[in-house]
Amino acid sequence: MRKVVFISFIISLFLFPEQIRAQVADSSFVLKEQDYLELVLANHPLAKKAENLVEYGEFSVLAAKGGFDPYLFSKNKQKYYENKNYYLLSNSGVSLPTRLGISVQAGYDWNEGEYINPENNLPETGLWYAGISVPVLQGLLFDENREALQKAFVDRKYYENEAQLLLNNVLLEASNYYWTWVQKQYQKSIIEEAYAFAETNFKNYKTAYEQGDKPAIDTLEAYIQLQNFSVQRQQLSNELESARLTLFTYLWEESISPLEEQSLRAPSFENISINHLDSLRTNLPLFVEDHPELRKYDLKINKLQVENRMKREKLKPKLDLSYNILQTPSTSFSEIRGLDNYNWGLSFSFPLFLRSERGALKMNNIKLENTNYEYQQKRLSIKNKARQYEFAFKNITDQLNTYESVVTQYKRLLKAELRKFEIGESSIFLINYRQQSLVSAEMKLIELKAKYNMYYRQWLHSLGAKPELWMAQ
Structure with a gap:
């Protein structure tokens, strides 16, 4: 059992x-x-x-995206010696880079002094300016930003x-x-x-x-x-x-x-x-x-x-154009003179052999x-x-x-x-x-x-x- x-x-x-x-x-x-x-x-x-x-x-x-942020700038330079104001140069404004390669800027210049260079002579009230800066060749279609x-x-x-x-x-x-x-x-x-x-x-x-x-x-x-x-x-x-x-x-x-x-x-x-x-x-x-x-x-x-596109862009010459209209401060629209007053600039540079640029592109x-x-x-x-x-x-x-x-x-x-x-x-x-x-x-x-x-x-x-x-x- x-x-x-x-x-x-x-x-x-x-x-x-x-x-x-x-x-x-x-x-x-x-x-x-x-x-x-x-x-x-x-x-x-x-x-x-x-x-x-x-x-x-x-x-x-x-x-x-910060590369396209607008930014303020101000440049001031003065020389004062033996109770004399030799010069005071002031330039302030705002610059706006765009995704088109063009930069838009506007600002205000005001200069004074006893020994100021003639090229820096301005009206007593200073000058407003507004304009653009354009990379005509290198940087127009593509740039670092x-x-x-x-x-x-x-x-x-x-x-x-x-x-x-x-x-x-x-x-x-x-x-x-x-x-x-x-x-x-x-x-x-x-x-x-x-x-x-x-x-x-x-x-x-x-x-x-x-x-x-x-x-x-x-x-x-x-x-x-x-x-x-x-x-x-x-x-x-x-x-x-x-x-x-x-x-x-x-x-x-x-x-x-x-x-x-x-x-x-x-x-x-x-x-x-x-x-x-x-x-x-x-x-x-x-x-x-x-x-x-x-x-x-x-x-x-x-x-x-x-990166290749940027390196190909570097093969182009640099040709930068800037243009600004100038205007004295005014409270009346009738005193605005349009495009009669301006300054412009043109800069050009180009390496003759492009060895650095061509080598970087090949690599x-x-x-x-x-x-x-x-x-x-x-x-x-x-x-x-x-x-x-x-x-x-x-x-x-x-x-x-x-x-x-x-x-x-x-x-x-x-x-x-x-x-x-x-x-x-x-x-x-x-x-x-x-x-x-x-x-x-x-x-x-x-x-x-x-x-x-x-x-x-x-x-x-x-x-x-x-x-x-x-x-x-």
Whole structure:
């Protein structure tokens, strides 16, 4: 009778492990990957860094636009010696650079003194002036300010792209740690069940040996099995704790302080939606063309093209024309004389050999050509890497399906062995062997399930998928 009860307990322990797991886990909180990744994106310091990168790009554009800000100026120069005012020269005004290359300016001149140069003689009330300055050749179509602004627009996209790359790397690393934690928790559960089985087995054999029903060798065999599972349980306890602590390094509160540790439970494993998998395969060319790593080269090429345009502009002669109308201060429109009074200026310069300018342009062309080569190589590399992870994911999916069948068959073998033992046609050696084989298969199955999810995330990462795709199942 004792033997029948013993065997019935062993069978129930192995055939209904889910009920035991549910009873143990009721007091803990289930942490789903989607909730976990949302917390990472919301509060992790590196996610905050990504937000700052986007803002940095916006401020770089703001700084470049400063090249077109109007500015006030005032120049004053006086010489006073031995109670004599030799001269006092004063020039104040406002200048407005424009995106057309033309500068508009207006101001007021007022000079006085006993020894002032004739060219600086002005009416007692001074002179108002207003006019423009035009770079007729070099600088008319493109100049340093417009170059800086266009490069800032490229930089803004660059920092947005860097933010996405940073988020993708954070998501991949966080996801890998998450599934490592899930794997260790499930494997720990399997070993706990196996240990409980071996412990009960040993106690029953020990009692049977003391009552003279079983030989001592059976008790020793049961004890060795118990010790083996005890070692595995201790090892997995350490690995699970390490995985749990690593998981919490990615969990932060809004105040940028680490989230308080709490009891967490892994969710059940679920298969990825076929629609999502088909979408990844079908849209591979689109993912490649829009990949953040590839966009880095696009933006680098755009920036070099802007620099090229500026260097070509430097090949032109400098010919700057300025023109200002002059007017004495007046409160009556009838006294305004229109264009009768003015000053103008013309300046010209041109290096005869243009060696510096031509050399800089040639070097920039080589940079541009080399970047195009790098772009083509990176494009092929991204495409092949994505296909590698697609193949790896398909391969792990096939292995997973196979091992699910293997575990089912090992359960049948153990169940059959227990039935044979019940009628006296088996031994503790065979039962331990069947149990060890089943535990190894279950551990491998959990490892494959974790890899299944990891490989899917690595596939997403290789495609440069945006964060919203990481949340979809």
